[in-house]
Amino acid sequence: MISVASYNIRKSVGTDWRRDPGRILDIISEIGADIIALQEVDRRFGSRAASLSPEMVAERSDYFAISFGVREQSLGWHGNTILYRQGIDVLDTKTLTLPALEPRGAVLADFQVGHERLRVIGLHLGLVDLWRRRQAQSVLNQLDVLDETLPTVIMGDLNQWTTEGGCLAHFAENHQVIAPGPSFHSSRPVLNFDRIITTMDIDVAASGVHMSDLARKGSDHLPVWARIRINAQAREIAQSA
Template structure:
């Protein structure tokens, strides 16, 4: 069994207009997932500084960071990064560039969890429907190009307001789409923007939206989570080379 979560942290800016990274880390600890995909980790302009400090993550949580940033002060790739519970092994990680009118990307990591190998993709798709479809196709094409096929989970803010069609139709052809529930706006959630998608090698045991009082204030998105069972997952070596740390 493995637990996963996705959280758009809005650069640690809460609904009270206060930027409190410590509060974000407390919410992440509340979720207590094995793997957490984060969106909007870094500032958008300038040096793209991360809103979360690595030393605080290591000191104040049970997590380590899979670093994708190309700048020394960034954790993410176009704002996306992955946190893993201490003890999980990173076999390989990779940045994915997505087609877009505005900068967009996704991140990929092959992880060994409890003796099983799991591929995790974190993403934040665009605001325009046509480009979301293209981005979904690009992610799937990146995946298809890999020689070694592994149980895979996609997580992130898809910016898809509807429950079907659009970019979801691209994933639905070969994957299971989990809709944990409305996650935006955190003060009164009505839109299911944040999704978890799995391939057929994963069974979904349960899923939901984390709705603590702290989560309602920490960001304009609520975290979504799922507990998964890996079916006879292989433990083969990663099929893409690790990228060097910046």
């Protein structure tokens, strides 16, 4: 079993308007996932410095952060990065540029988790429905042209207000779209902004929203999580198709 999670940390600024990266790391430790996609990890203006440094992640937690940033002080690619637990190997990384009115991107990492290989994509889609749909299709198109296909988890803040349709329709054509539960606003969650999407060769054993007292204060989003296993038989059928 592999556990994954996604968390929009709002640049480590909590609902009390304090920037507290230590609190974010405490919440991440509470979740206890093997791999975590983070959104809004970098500050918005100036040098776009990371609100959560790789050094602090390594010192204060059992995780390592993949640096996708092109700026010297940034960690994320358009705010997206991925953390992974010690003992997991990173096989490859890639950044994806997405069409948008404002800068948007996604990050990709291939992992070796025990005997399994897993591809993870972290993303943060736009606020406008037309562009969200274009961004979802762009992610799928960029996956299609990769040299190797792997069991894949796509997760992040989709900014999708509706429970179906829109960008979700694109993902649902050949993927499982999981709504772990309402994750926004953390003080009174009513919207399923944060989603986890998997290829059909992955079984989802459980999913949910992490709703600890600390998580309600850490960001305006709550973290979402899923426990998954790779279905070897489904994988073989997909490869032979």
